[in-house]
Structure formats: structure tokens, C-alpha cells
Amino acid sequence: MARYVRIPGSIALITLANPPVNALSAAVRRGITETLSRAIADPEVKAVVLCGENGNFCGGADIKEFAGPMSGPGLVPMIDAIEAGEKPVVAAIEGVALGGGLELALGCHYRIAHCKARVGLPEVTLGLLPAAGGTQRLPRLIGLSAALDLITTGRHVSAQEALQLGIVDRLTEGDTLGVAVEFAQSIAGQPLGSRRLSTRTPACPADLDSFLQGALVQVRRRARGAMAPEACVRAVGAAATLPYSQGMQREQELMASLFRSAQARALQYCFFSQRLVGRWSTPSGARWDSAEPRPIRRAAVIGLGTMGRGIAVSLLQAGIAVVAVETDEQQLEAGRRAVTALLERRAQGRGSEGPLRFTTDLQQLRQVELVIEAVFEDLAVKKQVFRQLSAVCPADTLLCTNTSGLDVEQLAACTRSPELVVGTHFFGPAHVMKLLEVVYGPRSSPVAVATAMHLGKRLGKVSVAVGNCPGFVGNRMLKPYLEQAHFLLEEGAAPEQVDQALEEFGFAMGVFRVADLSGLDVGWRVRKEAGLTGPGVAPGESPRRRQGRRYSPLPDLLCEQGRLGQKTGRGWYLYEGPGAREARPDPWTHSFLQQYRQQHGLQPRAVPQQEVLERCLYALINEGFRVLEDGIATGPEDIDIIYVFGYGWPRHRGGPMFHAGAVGLATVLDRLEHYHHAHPDIPNLQPSALLRRLVASGNPPIQKWREVIRRVRSQL
Ligand SMILES: CCCCCCC[C@H](O)CC(=O)SCCNC(=O)CCNC(=O)[C@H](O)C(C)(C)COP(=O)([O-])OP(=O)([O-])OC[C@H]1O[C@@H](n2cnc3c(N)ncnc32)[C@H](O)[C@@H]1OP(=O)([O-])[O-]
Numbered sequence: 001m002a003r004y005v006r007i008p009g010s011i012a013l014i015t016l017a018n019p020p021v022n023a024l025s026a027a028v029r030r031g032i033t034e035t036l037s038r039a040i041a042d043p044e045v046k047a048v049v050l051c052g053e054n055g056n057f058c059g060g061a062d063i064k065e066f067a068g069p070m071s072g073p074g075l076v077p078m079i080d081a082i083e084a085g086e087k088p089v090v091a092a093i094e095g096v097a098l099g100g101g102l103e104l105a106l107g108c109h110y111r112i113a114h115c116k117a118r119v120g121l122p123e124v125t126l127g128l129l130p131a132a133g134g135t136q137r138l139p140r141l142i143g144l145s146a147a148l149d150l151i152t153t154g155r156h157v158s159a160q161e162a163l164q165l166g167i168v169d170r171l172t173e174g175d176t177l178g179v180a181v182e183f184a185q186s187i188a189g190q191p192l193g194s195r196r197l198s199t200r201t202p203a204c205p206a207d208l209d210s211f212l213q214g215a216l217v218q219v220r221r222r223a224r225g226a227m228a229p230e231a232c233v234r235a236v237g238a239a240a241t242l243p244y245s246q247g248m249q250r251e252q253e254l255m256a257s258l259f260r261s262a263q264a265r266a267l268q269y270c271f272f273s274q275r276l277v278g279r280w281s282t283p284s285g286a287r288w289d290s291a292e293p294r295p296i297r298r299a300a301v302i303g304l305g306t307m308g309r310g311i312a313v314s315l316l317q318a319g320i321a322v323v324a325v326e327t328d329e330q331q332l333e334a335g336r337r338a339v340t341a342l343l344e345r346r347a348q349g350r351g352s353e354g355p356l357r358f359t360t361d362l363q364q365l366r367q368v369e370l371v372i373e374a375v376f377e378d379l380a381v382k383k384q385v386f387r388q389l390s391a392v393c394p395a396d397t398l399l400c401t402n403t404s405g406l407d408v409e410q411l412a413a414c415t416r417s418p419e420l421v422v423g424t425h426f427f428g429p430a431h432v433m434k435l436l437e438v439v440y441g442p443r444s445s446p447v448a449v450a451t452a453m454h455l456g457k458r459l460g461k462v463s464v465a466v467g468n469c470p471g472f473v474g475n476r477m478l479k480p481y482l483e484q485a486h487f488l489l490e491e492g493a494a495p496e497q498v499d500q501a502l503e504e505f506g507f508a509m510g511v512f513r514v515a516d517l518s519g520l521d522v523g524w525r526v527r528k529e530a531g532l533t534g535p536g537v538a539p540g541e542s543p544r545r546r547q548g549r550r551y552s553p554l555p556d557l558l559c560e561q562g563r564l565g566q567k568t569g570r571g572w573y574l575y576e577g578p579g580a581r582e583a584r585p586d587p588w589t590h591s592f593l594q595q596y597r598q599q600h601g602l603q604p605r606a607v608p609q610q611e612v613l614e615r616c617l618y619a620l621i622n623e624g625f626r627v628l629e630d631g632i633a634t635g636p637e638d639i640d641i642i643y644v645f646g647y648g649w650p651r652h653r654g655g656p657m658f659h660a661g662a663v664g665l666a667t668v669l670d671r672l673e674h675y676h677h678a679h680p681d682i683p684n685l686q687p688s689a690l691l692r693r694l695v696a697s698g699n700p701p702i703q704k705w706r707e708v709i710r711r712v713r714s715q716l
């Protein structure tokens, strides 16, 4: 797993060979240890070059090994041996040097990188810290402040930035290995002294204590409840305050507190799930490895409102030519200004964008290969647009809708090629949010799904293929969650209490703060169209019951009062003025809730925080099990990735389905039964058949759920 060759000029070349990313598995560590001893023992060898095959230096420790017992040579002694050796070792970095890969390079005496390479210490994103000396050597190389930034964010750094920071010594645009070998020959025999990073003293800010304290406050604010960022700060702090060997000891202790933690497991599950959802399949047999995506060079966006603008920017930044369409000149002008401003704001340091044209004339779409419709969420309007698109665009144009939950099949039925219609559900702001739900209808062809999935990847999104049902996966599961939050207000909770529980769980914002931010009128319009509120409601129907089940009119009542959220300066919370962002608890809301409860004869009670969490989250999770039963999502990983990337579910809790497994499925079932018993008029609290079956199957690990799901589906 590490090849050794002696090349002319007294250089030993060690090549890590564990494709695709040369992860440092036990076999690779053994290979490096053995080949290095060979190079040191060989009197002919004057210097060593370390590189990786397949265009990558090294993607770090082998994450797959973390789940089992660790064996083989340790990374730390291996890297220490490289650094301590008398022969210079040069790392030739192509592709990536990440995590343990960069730590390995930091143990080398020199680093030469290709100009397209990326380096970083992303361990924090896996719930860990760089525990092969990264927290001790990087501060000694680039200073405490820069090292802390890299280690606590885990961000990947371009070769150019790495050079500026001093992480690499030299960049090359050509043959990295050739340059590294030549360089190694040139420095052979020179003293290594301070090239050994462990011997250096890190550059520290003047007021170290307050700097570290500030860093702790910042990471706590950024990653609520996540343990790893804090441990990273402490480990880097040790580099500043302790000698190297004691700092290493501190690094190991802190790593030990993280290594087997539930958070690390959750984050590593997210890493692998993100890759798993890329290997999508549909019930009709379409698959990622057999369906060929079409190349997309020219696209159109219909509707330049909140979403269309971001979608256009996303496409342009991926180098795709865009025709942007609006209904009239005024809307077009507003759209043009918005798109231009977004592009200008994001222009710095970005690559060239595709050409952009604005029009009100659908006839301009005669040459596009893909259209994304982002007009109002109104089925009739969307159907009309799809009829027009089908008439104007070439027959093989892929027609996509950005609907949040309308029936994709009904739109497909308006076109002459229904197999080329799919949902591409972006999340706002579309040029920022990472998630794309790709919704296949019963007639969507493999090529249509593959093209949309591939497009998502090109746009830098995490794409998840899901089936067609009201709300698809994400919004369908959100509905029972929101409903519970409203019911809890009826029963005695305050909005800020519910939000606090959810924020302490790890959401960046609680449900009511999010509602105020996105505007309460969005859901109000949907409920009016569904006949749940407004003129569509049958006369005499109880305000707290709809379609035979409990209903809360609270959000409708707020909208009727003109309290639409941040945009009106008042919603569930009070704001300084329209558009202001800081939410303050509003005495008006409290007395409104009090009156509402009195009016409906509801006896308020103190709702425990635990109940807030259980009812909101377990109702959402229960719907997730139904989504799986119905075959709308292929596996729990799809749901979890949707929630982590689209709905702010705290990543260190792995996603709702992972969380259910972590809590224990029997517990989730038990609590749902309890709440359903207490609230028989809330059908969403009735445990799903799949949850029952999983519990009956002995609570299998989440990786095994798919087998049970297959059995349940075949019996339903
Ligand atoms: C007490 C113990 C002490 C231990 C000390 C450890 C210290 C160390 O600091 C810890 C680490 O290094 S932690 C590590 C820190 N490093 C990181 O966090 C880097 C993680 N990796 C990445 O960010 C991305 O994979 C790359 C950017 C490298 C490539 O992106 P791309 O080109 O889009 O490709 P892709 O689709 O992403 O991956 C292709 C395949 O490779 C697989 N695989 C990848 N890395 C792996 C790994 N390290 N391992 C295993 N497998 C890894 C990946 O699953 C996929 O497999 P599949 O079966 O085909 O699905």
C-alpha cells in the first residue's frame, strides 16, 4: 500500500497507493513505516519524496477504520519518525492533502504543491480533531490565529492560500513530482534544524488568554452543542502554552474524549450518507450507474422572484448560459437588478459565468436544453407555464419545476414529453443553500433524473432523488413538526419556550423564529388553497378541527392581524421595525394566546422542555418512517441528508432518522404511543407500521433498515 523506488540522483520515492484518495489505512501506515525505514537504512539515499498515486496526495486517516478496533502502526509515531529522520523528506502534494494527509505532510521537512491542490484539516466536520500532531504542528508553522481558523472550520484551502499562509513552500503548475524530486536533490545534505516543526515556537496573539476565550465563545455560537470545535480550540491553545510533547499529550486526551462520542458517529454517518445518496435509484429501476446524464450548456429560468434569482445565479456560476424569463417588463427589470446585484456580490475570486439574457418572450427558449420553472406556487399557473414550455422548447428539453410540493405528475401531463419532467426543489437562497431535492414522477425517465442529479452536482449542491407526493420528503415531514409546535402553544407553551428547546437541541433557529423569517403568509396561502382556512371552510366547522382531525388556527389568526413576521415587524415575535432581524418576545402574543385559550376553554399547563422536543421531533420522525414505507425516500440516509442540508437539523445529531436510532427506536415508539394516547385526534402521532416493525426486529442499526423497509413495503 506504499510503493518504494530508488530513482537516479539518490532519491527514494514513496508512493501512497490506496485509491481513490490514499486514505491512511493500517496497510498504508505499515507501508509508509517500512519504506521509510528502508530509505533511512539505504546509504545511497540522500533524500525522500513522498507522494500519492491517482492524482491525490492523501485524504487523511481511513474513516472506515474508526468504527472498529484500531490496529497497525500509529500515525503519530510514524509522522514523528519522518520528522526526526536525518534525511530530508519532501511531500509532493497533488489533489488533496486533508486531515491525516496534511498532518503527514507537516511531518515532512518541505512541501511542494500543485497549483490546483487543496489542503486542510477537516477533522472537526467528522466530530474529531487533527490528532496526528495537526493541532501542534500547524500553529508552529502558520501561527495560532490562522491555524485556529483552519482547524475549527475544517475548511479546505487552495494551494495559493496555502502558499500565502506558509503551509506549502512552493507551488508548481506542471509536473509536481518532477519538481519535488529536483528540489529534494537540491536540499539533500542541508541541516534540517527548524524544518522540524515540532521544534518551533508558535506565533501567538499578544493577549493569548482573551484570544482563546474569544475563540471559545465564537465556536460555541457557531456550532451550538457541537463538542469538536471546542476541543479544537483547547488543543490549539495547548500548542501556545505547553511544550510540544505535552501539547501532543493534550491533543491525544482531547481526541480520546471525541473519538467514540455519539457526535463523532453522527458526523461520520453524515459523511458516508452524503456519498451514499449520490448512488441513487428509483423504484422503476433507474440507477446512478446506468442512466447517462445529458450535458447542459443552455438553460432557462422562468420567474425571477425569491427563488428564480438564486437559481439563475447558481446556473450562471456553473458556466451555464441562462435565459431568464418574467411576465412583464417591470418584473423583468426587478429580476435583472436582483440577479445583477447577486452576481456582483459574489463576483470576487470566482470563475467566469455563463452568458445571461433577460426576456419576457418565451419564444426565446427555442434552443435551451433545460428549463427550471420558479413561478408562483399555484398549480393552475404552473400547468399553463408547462403547456407553453412544451409548445416552445425543443422536444428533448428537460422541464423542471421548483415547486415546494405540488404534484409533478400533473405538470408532466401538460407536456408532450412527460418523461422529461422532474422536480428540482431548491432551497432559499438558492445560490447558497446546498440541498437539491430531485423529484421523479411515475413517468420521469432515467436520463431526466440523472441529468437533474448531475446538474445539482455541477451547481455544488447535494442532490437527493425522491419520489413524488405532497411536500416530497422535506416539506412533508415538516408539516407535523409545525403542527405540534402550534398545538403546544394552545396547551400553554410560549413561542420563545418552544424555540429555546429546539435551539438548545442544536437548530440554528427555532420553529417560530424561522416562520417569522420566511413570512407567515407563505403557509397561510397554502392552507387557504387547501381549504383549511378562509372562505373554503364549511360554515359551522369548529375552528380547531379540520377534515376530522385537530387543527390549530393560530398562525391563520396572526396573519389576519397583519402579523406576517419580520417583513411586517411583527409575527410570533416583535421586531424593531419591518425587516429588522432581532426577535423579541412580544407581550401581545402572550395575551393573544391567553385569550385564545380562554375562548376555547383550554386549561394552560406548564409544558416541559422534554415534551416540546419529543412532540415536535418525534412527529417529524414518524412521518419520516411513513416516507420510507411509501417508498418516497429510498433509505434513512436520504431523509437525513435532506434535513441536515436543507432544514438546519444539527449535523452532529446525524439527521432525524439517525437521531431516532440513537435515542432508541423502542423509546421513540413508546413516546409516540404515549402522546397518541393523550391526543387521539392527532393522527400524525400514531406510530408508523415501519417503526413498529423495526422495533419488533430488534432495533437494527440504521445501515440495516433498508432490509426491513423492503419487507414492510412488500406487505403494505
Ligand atoms: C485514536 C485514533 C487516532 C487517529 C488519528 C487520526 C488523525 C487524523 O487527524 C484523522 C483524520 O485524518 S480524519 C479524515 C480527515 N479527512 C477528511 O475528512 C477528508 C474526507 N474526504 C473528502 O473530503 C473527500 O472524499 C475528498 C475531498 C478527499 C474527495 O472528494 P471526491 O473526489 O468528491 O470523492 P468522494 O466521493 O468524497 O470520495 C471517494 C471515495 O473515497 C472515500 N473516502 C474519502 N475520504 C476518505 C477517508 N478519509 N477515509 C475513508 N474513505 C474515504 C469516500 O467514502 C468515497 O468512497 P465510496 O465508497 O466511493 O463512496
Ligand SMILES: NC(=O)c1ccc[n+]([C@@H]2O[C@H](COP(=O)([O-])OP(=O)(O)OC[C@H]3O[C@@H](n4cnc5c(N)ncnc54)[C@H](O)[C@@H]3O)[C@@H](O)[C@H]2O)c1
Pocket: 302, 303, 304, 305, 306, 307, 308, 325, 326, 327, 331, 373, 374, 375, 376, 377, 378, 381, 385, 402, 403, 404, 405, 425, 426, 427, 428
Ligand atoms: N420562497 C421559498 O423559500 C421557496 C423555497 C423552495 C421552493 N419555492 C418554490 O419556488 C417557486 C417560486 O417561489 P418564489 O418564492 O420565488 O415566488 P415569488 O412570488 O417570489 O416569485 C415568483 C415569480 O414568478 C413570476 N411569474 C409568475 N408567473 C410567471 C410566468 N407565467 N412566467 C414568468 N414569470 C412568472 C412572478 O412575476 C414572480 O416574479 C414556488 O413554486 C415556490 O413554492 C419557494
